[in-house]
Amino acid sequence: MNKHIKKVAVIGSGIMGSGIACHFANIGVEVLLLDIVPRELTDKEKSQGLTLQDKVARNRLVNDSLASALKSKPSPIYHQKFADRISTGNLEDDISKVAKVDWIIEVVVERLDIKKQVFENLEKHRTPGTLITSNTSGIPIKFMSEGRSEDFQKHFCGTHFFNPARYLKLFEIIPGPETLPEVLDFLNGYGEKFLGKTSVVAKDTPAFIGNRVGIFSIQSLFHTVKEMNMTVEEVDKLTGPVIGRPKSATFRTVDVVGLDTLVHVANGISENCKDDERHELFALPDFIQTMMNNKWLGSKTGQGFYKKVKNDKGNSEILTLDLDTMEYRAKKSAKFSTLELTKTIDKVVDRFPVLVDGKDKAGEFYRKSFGQLFAYVSHRIPEISDELYKIDDAMKAGFGWEHGPFQIWDAVGLDKGLELIAAENQTAADWVNDMKAAGIDSFYSVKDGNTYYYDIPKKEMTKVPGQDAFIILDNIRKSKEVFKNSGVVIEDLGDGILNCEFQSKMNTIGGDVLAGLNRAIDLAEKDFQGLVVGNQAANFSVGANIGMIFMMAVEQEYDELNMAIKMFQDTMMRMRYSAIPTVSAPHGMTLGGGCELSLHADKVVAAAETYIGLVEFGVGVIPGGGGSKEFALRASDSFKKGDVELNVLQEYFLTIGMAKVSTSAYEAYDLGILQHGKDIVVVNKDRQIATAKEYAKLMAESGYTQPPKRKDVKVLGKQALGMFLVGTDSMEASHYISEHDKKIANKLAYVMAGGDLSEPTMVSEQYLLDLEREAFLSLCTERKTLERIQHMLKTGKPLRN
Numbered sequence: 001m002n003k004h005i006k007k008v009a010v011i012g013s014g015i016m017g018s019g020i021a022c023h024f025a026n027i028g029v030e031v032l033l034l035d036i037v038p039r040e041l042t043d044k045e046k047s048q049g050l051t052l053q054d055k056v057a058r059n060r061l062v063n064d065s066l067a068s069a070l071k072s073k074p075s076p077i078y079h080q081k082f083a084d085r086i087s088t089g090n091l092e093d094d095i096s097k098v099a100k101v102d103w104i105i106e107v108v109v110e111r112l113d114i115k116k117q118v119f120e121n122l123e124k125h126r127t128p129g130t131l132i133t134s135n136t137s138g139i140p141i142k143f144m145s146e147g148r149s150e151d152f153q154k155h156f157c158g159t160h161f162f163n164p165a166r167y168l169k170l171f172e173i174i175p176g177p178e179t180l181p182e183v184l185d186f187l188n189g190y191g192e193k194f195l196g197k198t199s200v201v202a203k204d205t206p207a208f209i210g211n212r213v214g215i216f217s218i219q220s221l222f223h224t225v226k227e228m229n230m231t232v233e234e235v236d237k238l239t240g241p242v243i244g245r246p247k248s249a250t251f252r253t254v255d256v257v258g259l260d261t262l263v264h265v266a267n268g269i270s271e272n273c274k275d276d277e278r279h280e281l282f283a284l285p286d287f288i289q290t291m292m293n294n295k296w297l298g299s300k301t302g303q304g305f306y307k308k309v310k311n312d313k314g315n316s317e318i319l320t321l322d323l324d325t326m327e328y329r330a331k332k333s334a335k336f337s338t339l340e341l342t343k344t345i346d347k348v349v350d351r352f353p354v355l356v357d358g359k360d361k362a363g364e365f366y367r368k369s370f371g372q373l374f375a376y377v378s379h380r381i382p383e384i385s386d387e388l389y390k391i392d393d394a395m396k397a398g399f400g401w402e403h404g405p406f407q408i409w410d411a412v413g414l415d416k417g418l419e420l421i422a423a424e425n426q427t428a429a430d431w432v433n434d435m436k437a438a439g440i441d442s443f444y445s446v447k448d449g450n451t452y453y454y455d456i457p458k459k460e461m462t463k464v465p466g467q468d469a470f471i472i473l474d475n476i477r478k479s480k481e482v483f484k485n486s487g488v489v490i491e492d493l494g495d496g497i498l499n500c501e502f503q504s505k506m507n508t509i510g511g512d513v514l515a516g517l518n519r520a521i522d523l524a525e526k527d528f529q530g531l532v533v534g535n536q537a538a539n540f541s542v543g544a545n546i547g548m549i550f551m552m553a554v555e556q557e558y559d560e561l562n563m564a565i566k567m568f569q570d571t572m573m574r575m576r577y578s579a580i581p582t583v584s585a586p587h588g589m590t591l592g593g594g595c596e597l598s599l600h601a602d603k604v605v606a607a608a609e610t611y612i613g614l615v616e617f618g619v620g621v622i623p624g625g626g627g628s629k630e631f632a633l634r635a636s637d638s639f640k641k642g643d644v645e646l647n648v649l650q651e652y653f654l655t656i657g658m659a660k661v662s663t664s665a666y667e668a669y670d671l672g673i674l675q676h677g678k679d680i681v682v683v684n685k686d687r688q689i690a691t692a693k694e695y696a697k698l699m700a701e702s703g704y705t706q707p708p709k710r711k712d713v714k715v716l717g718k719q720a721l722g723m724f725l726v727g728t729d730s731m732e733a734s735h736y737i738s739e740h741d742k743k744i745a746n747k748l749a750y751v752m753a754g755g756d757l758s759e760p761t762m763v764s765e766q767y768l769l770d771l772e773r774e775a776f777l778s779l780c781t782e783r784k785t786l787e788r789i790q791h792m793l794k795t796g797k798p799l800r801n
Contacts, residue, residue, distance in 0.1 A: 001183065003102065004102070005103055007100065009031075009097070009098045009103070010024070010031060010033050011105065011107060012034075012035060014065060016165070017065070017135075018033070018066050018068075019076045019165040020161055020165045021086050022070070022166065023077075023165040025085040026077055027196075030085055031086040032087055032101060033062055033086055034088070034091050034094055036091055037061075037090045040052075045060070061090075062089065066086065074166075075664075077166070078608060079667055098122060098125050099126065099127050102131065104126060104130060104131065105159065110136060110139060115134060115136070115144055116144060116146070116147070123148060123152055130155065131155050131187070132152065133187075134156075135158075135159060137207070138265060138268045140204055140206075142177050144156070144158075144176070145178070153176060153179070154178050155180065157174055157183060157184065158204070159172070159174075160208060169398075170394055171198065172210060172398075173187050173200070174203070175204065187199070188201055194683065195683065195684075197397070197684070198393050198394075198396070198397035200393050200394050202394075205273075205384045208384065209391060212269065213377060215269060216278065216281065216373075216376055218262065220369065220376075221239070222287075222288060223281060228364065230361070230365070232306075233320060235249070236249035236252060237334040237339070238365055242342060242348075242351065243348065243352070244348035244401060244402025245400060245402070246400040251305035251306070254305060255298035255299050258298050258300050259291055259292065259297045263284060267284075278372075291321075303321075306319065307321070318331055319331070336361065337358070337360050338354070338358030338359070338362040338363050338366075339362060341354050341358075342355065352412050353413070368424060370412070370420055371421050371423055372426065374405060379428075381456060389406075389453045389464050391406065392404020392407055407444065415436075418432070418436075440461070445461055446475045449475045449479065449480070450467055450475065451463070451464045451475060470686050470687060471689040473491065473501055476491055476493075480493070483519055483523065485512050487514075488513055488516030488517070489501045490523065492528075493689070494693075495529075495693070496528050496529035496700065497528065497532060498523060498528050499531075499532045499533070501534065502537075506541075507540060508543065509593040509597070510545035510548050511567070514567055517597075518574060524578070525578060525579045530700045531578075531581070531582045532582075532583045534583075534584070534689050535585075536685075538588055539587070539590070540586040541586075541592075541594030542592070543615070544624075544625065546792060547793055549561065552780075553781070558777060558781075562777055565773050565776055568593065568626075569625055572596055572625055572626040573765070576600045578706065581602045581700055583605055584601035587685055587688060588607070588609065590612040591611075591661070592625075593625050595612050596626050599627060599630045599673065602699065605679070605680055608666070608682065610668065611661050612665070612673055614627045616659075617656065617657060618798030619785070619788045620740065621779045622747055622772065622775055622779065628751045628752060631652040631655070631752065632713065632715060632768055634675075636714040645720075646720060649720055650724075653748065657748060709764070709765060711765075713763050714760055715752075715753060715761055716760050717754055717755065717758060719760065724749030725749060728745045729742070748775070750775060754767070
């Protein structure tokens with residue numbers, strides 16, 4: 001199907017509808033967002049003399065919903081200006097406009113009768129050939145299209161986005177009885193390439209794939225909690241980051257999503273899956289029923305498994321629900337010896353064998369949980385999916401699991417998983433035993449950089465489709481390794497392009513990483529054509545290794561610290577002034593030194609979800625790896641465009657001084673970190689390394705030439721320095737900043753002004769780097785700075801004096 005999506009209509013403006021509308025606006029699609037006309041006026045509208053015939057009143061529901069969504073945190077939109085791509089209306093006055101859209105997405109209340117009524121009205125105006133889909137979370141697709149035209153049914157299916165639509169990657173596509181195969185193929189590709197999703201074609205079964213397995217996992221856990229007499233805190237400790245799940249773990253996640261939402265899906269599965277071998281687990285435990293009766297639904301009602309209150313001192317405090325007494329109490333700490341054994345295991349996948357062998361309550365919990373999960377997912381094939389990898393994809397993309405059930409099973413071993421299943425008096429599906437009998441002992445394997453899965457009908461390993469657009473570093477790291485030290489792995493991506501992948505904790509940049517970066521450039525200049533700096537960890541880099549800086553400063557090893565900072569600066573300059581093109585591929589947190597590296601690359605290929613900024617002020621210093629210099633240089637380049645010089649320089653100064661961090665890659669353009677016409681944004685992070693490689697290759701093949709070092713940076717000297725110093729004096733006098741904050745700001749002002757030169761002057765980058773390094777080192781001698789660094793090391797949070 002050769003189809004171009006230029007405009008979509010979203011029918012229903014609730015949390016989900018507005019979120020979907022915003023995400024289509026994120027990727028540049030024009031959106032028509034429609035909702036019903038209100039049945040009566042508000043008091044405010046009455047006081048304004050409005051009637052139900054006035055457009056303001058008729059569009060109130062849709063406009064209020066969209067406005068609420070745009071104000072929510074985290075934001076559903078990459079940049080507030082993208083909201084201009086959304087136009088609003090109502091289903092009486094504006095429904096005829098759907099004739100001019102390419103895709104209609106229904107997102108109304110989860111009631112079949114209402115959905116069918118909406119489809120009947122839409123068909124009166126829909127242009128034949130237009131895609132039309134329902135964002136249902138569980139209503140059978142086959143029932144929705146009954147009675148509709150042949151063309152409608154051929155172009156109709158379910159497209160289930162997960163909430164929030166911007167952040168959760170799962171995009172389930174559920175065919176109806178008459179859906180054309182080319183429609184499914186188109187939506188599968190569009191979801192992956194344009195929406196940045198993990199597209200999964202599911203069967204039309206209750207709750208589809210993600211919610212069927214996800215709700216089972218939660219319901220199973222609810223019953224296990226009571227059986228093992230566990231606390232809310234214990235469960236959230238065991239089901240969070242330690243096993244590659246979100247920090248909100250289980251109970252806090254339920255509070256955020258809403259207990260009523262979970263119960264609605266669980267009841268739907270219970271009613272519609274009578275033949276499910278674990279049907280009894282979808283019945284609500286007594287404590288859940290009590291919470292429903294009391295309307296303790298979570299964040300939306302102010303209390304759920306957790307409750308935020310004010311204590312006697314007026315400070316906020318989080319209380320926890322005691323599942324035995326059903327009363328709220330002070331939070332208790334949860335500690336397990338098994339978890340202590342995993343503290344030195346960085347990779348989550350390597351922790352699972354240790355966790356299931358635990359000798360305490362944690363070990364017992366994991367054995368029970370995984371045993372039940374393994375059995376359950378084995379029996380869902382072929383009911384909900386013919387391919388096991390789709391179940392893993394759905395759980396990773398929809399529920400934020402780092403590893404899917406079959407990947408976890410592989411981690412503990414096939415035989416161990418069968419042992420856990422048997423211990424729970426469960427059985428695995430016959431195909432698992434057939435697989436074992438055939439001598440295949442894992443669900444996945446890697447060959448020539450590609451992932452293969454066990455194909456049950458074929459009874460052999462088959463390549464997971466759709467990998468050609470991706471480069472999976474986990475798959476090529478060993479076979480394509482060119483160099484490795486304790487901080488980086490350098491891989492050959494093919495076509496003459498190297499990749500330098502950080503491997504330090506949180507991808508911090510220390511001496512080993514800098515040495516690895518220099519080695520990567522050396523290798524690329526000698527035997528390759530270009531270099532990508534990228535990884536597929538949770539975050540690109542949280543910045544420089546401040547622990548190393550702290551130790552040098554405390555020991556007053558200032559010569560060594562000076563050399564370390566100079567090495568950082570010199571490495572960043574090599575990123576810019578090497579004989580080969582360098583491409584940075586930031587994503588997630590890209591802070592401090594990680595940001596500085598991207599500032600110095602020839603090109604940045606950023607994931608849309610990149611939170612990038614220079615945050616050094618939070619630890620009492622200025623950017624010392626070229627960031628302060630670079631902002632002075634970029635300000636100078638803006639001078640040449642005729643911009644007001646002091647105003648431009650002040651904007652760059654405030655970006656550093658306020659430690660601004662973008663909430664998306666698109667906001668990074670506003671901060672001057674990404675540059676229009678040079679840097680690009682990719683929505684699907686899975687494509688990022690492959691895209692960065694292609695740009696590095698293109699630059700090399702286009703005749704990349706090492707640029708000359710800049711000596712034409714215009715600095716304003718005393719003119720700018722005076723303005724900054726007056727400003728910081730005023731800020732301190734007004735108690736907006738502390739004395740130490742003022743000292744940091746004045747150091748930054750001195751660097752960005754180019755010192756106290758008597759008049760505007762052209763200087764070199766090295767001149768500014770020397771000023772930057774001197775300022776950084778002087779701040780490291782300050783007691784307040786050391787206190788801030790120490791606080792950051794202990795808490796992970798900046799300290800404000």
